Amino acid sequence: MADRNASDPRPVRTITDLAKLAGVSPGTVSRALAGKSLVNTKTREKIEALAREHGFRPNQMASRLRRQKTGVIGVIIPLGHEQKQQVSDTFFMTLLGHLADALTEKGYDLMLRRVVPASDEDWLDPFIGSGMIDGVIVVGQSDQFDHLEEVADGYRPMVVWGQHREGQRHCVVGSDNRLGGKLAAERLVAGGAKTLAFVGDTNAPEFAARFAGAKQVADAYGARLDELPAHVATSGMTTEIAALMRRAAGSYDGLFAATDLLALACLGELRKLGRAVPEGMRIVGFDDLPIAQQTTPALTTIRQDIAGGARAMVELLLRRIAGENTESIVMPPKLVVRGTA
Structure with missing residues (x-):
């Protein structure tokens, strides 16, 4: 085996360490080591070679969790265009409450993350490659539409609250x-x-x-x-x-x-x-x-039907976890006339 300290003195203990060495995202490393065909052959062979060179072995607990259901759904809020927005925002709290209710009814727990994509361009990869969740709900597209499209190409169990565009690849639930x-x-x-x-x-x-x-x-x-x-x-x-x-x-x-x-x-x-x-x-x-x-x-x-949208996201996600393809859902909004107009 080559001297692992010759090219990089830092030990390679995690997928993130190996990803930095290979110049790819942690999610790409995870998929490559799992033998997924979504990673091109050249990249996969490079990652496998680096793993052998540095004596890296994927965490066995994470591997086990990936093969079995964890009973946990990840909910992630990306704040790209609004980096100072808080999870305590009334809209977020209303939607999260309905999501928690819907997930609990289906026997799932919820793991929540708030991220600022500007400081972590691969903000989704560590979450979906962690082995700790069965699927992910993304609350809002922010300015991350293109990244969500890329992730959707290789990761099925993901549903997003947001705006639907004709021909998009990631599955969304949202209002018209x-x-x-x-x-x-x-x-x-x-x-x-x-x-x-x-x-x-x-x-x-x-x-x-x-x-x-x-x-x-x-x-x-x-x-x-x-x-x-x-x-x-x-x-x-x-x-x-x-x-x-x-x-x-x-x-x-x-x-x-x-x-x-x-x-x-x-x-x-x-x-x-x-x-x-x-x-x-x-x-x-x-x-x-x-x-x-x-x-x-x-x-x-x-x-906009926030409660209905939360239930729809959970239903679609569970179908995607089961291997189904699903269409996006666009809900009709309704004018509610009160005193200001």
């Missing part, structure tokens, strides 16, 4: 966000609004689709629709929205917020500015979180 945007803009225009603003960050696929739907309606009715970029991270939201509302109060008569939380932040800041809602400014949110009914006035919003 474009239709939701149309419903929101139609409500604002029907109420007499002519200068509209979308409050949110269109770098997220779901938000981009909501904006596109609203823009289609605004253009059709000769209304104006501008984008007011805003972050959904709780820290700093108040200051950012306060500045945006000072600008919006004199320029717009209708706001479509990408989420209920953004809509409620707008409502609070407009109240401070003395701008009446809905008389002076109409507001429509998106999600229909429980808090949307508790404001004064109550929030007009676009409801």
Whole structure:
């Protein structure tokens, strides 16, 4: 055997160590050592040679877990475009609660991870290659659509909450966000609004689709629709929205917020500015979180079926674990009219 210290003095104890040495992801190493055909022959032979050279043996417990069911489903939240967003975000907590209920009913435990892809470009590979989970649910595509597509090519038991695109390879459950945007803009225009603003960050696929739907309606009715970029991270939201509302109060008569939380932040800041809602400014949110009914006035919003979506993700994932191919599910949103528009 070659001297393992000759080329690299560090011992190779884990798949991550071997991945760094081979210049590939831990998931690729895991698949190569398992003999999976998804790894091309040249790469697999290189990894196998390095493993022999360094006397590396895959962790036996992890190998055993990969061959058997662990009874654990991984839930991962990638924060690519919103790195300061917290798991305590009301939308995340609502969806996670429903996921936990659905998984418990099926006899599974939940393992939760929050990752910032900018600091770990292979953020999914260690999780799915760990041997600790039977499958994974990804909450949100963030700016990681392409990476999710790559992972889906070699890893079946994965379902994502997000926006569906024609021809995509990863399986998603989510709302028809474009239709939701149309419903929101139609409500604002029907109420007499002519200068509209979308409050949110269109770098997220779901938000981009909501904006596109609203823009289609605004253009059709000769209304104006501008984008007011805003972050959904709780820290700093108040200051950012306060500045945006000072600008919006004199320029717009209708706001479509990408989420209920953004809509409620707008409502609070407009109240401070003395701008009446809905008389002076109409507001429509998106999600229909429980808090949307508790404001004064109550929030007009676009409801997406979060509970139903959670159940659907679990059902699809269990089918994929069993080896089935599944189609994505796009749920119809619904306009819920309350006091703000």
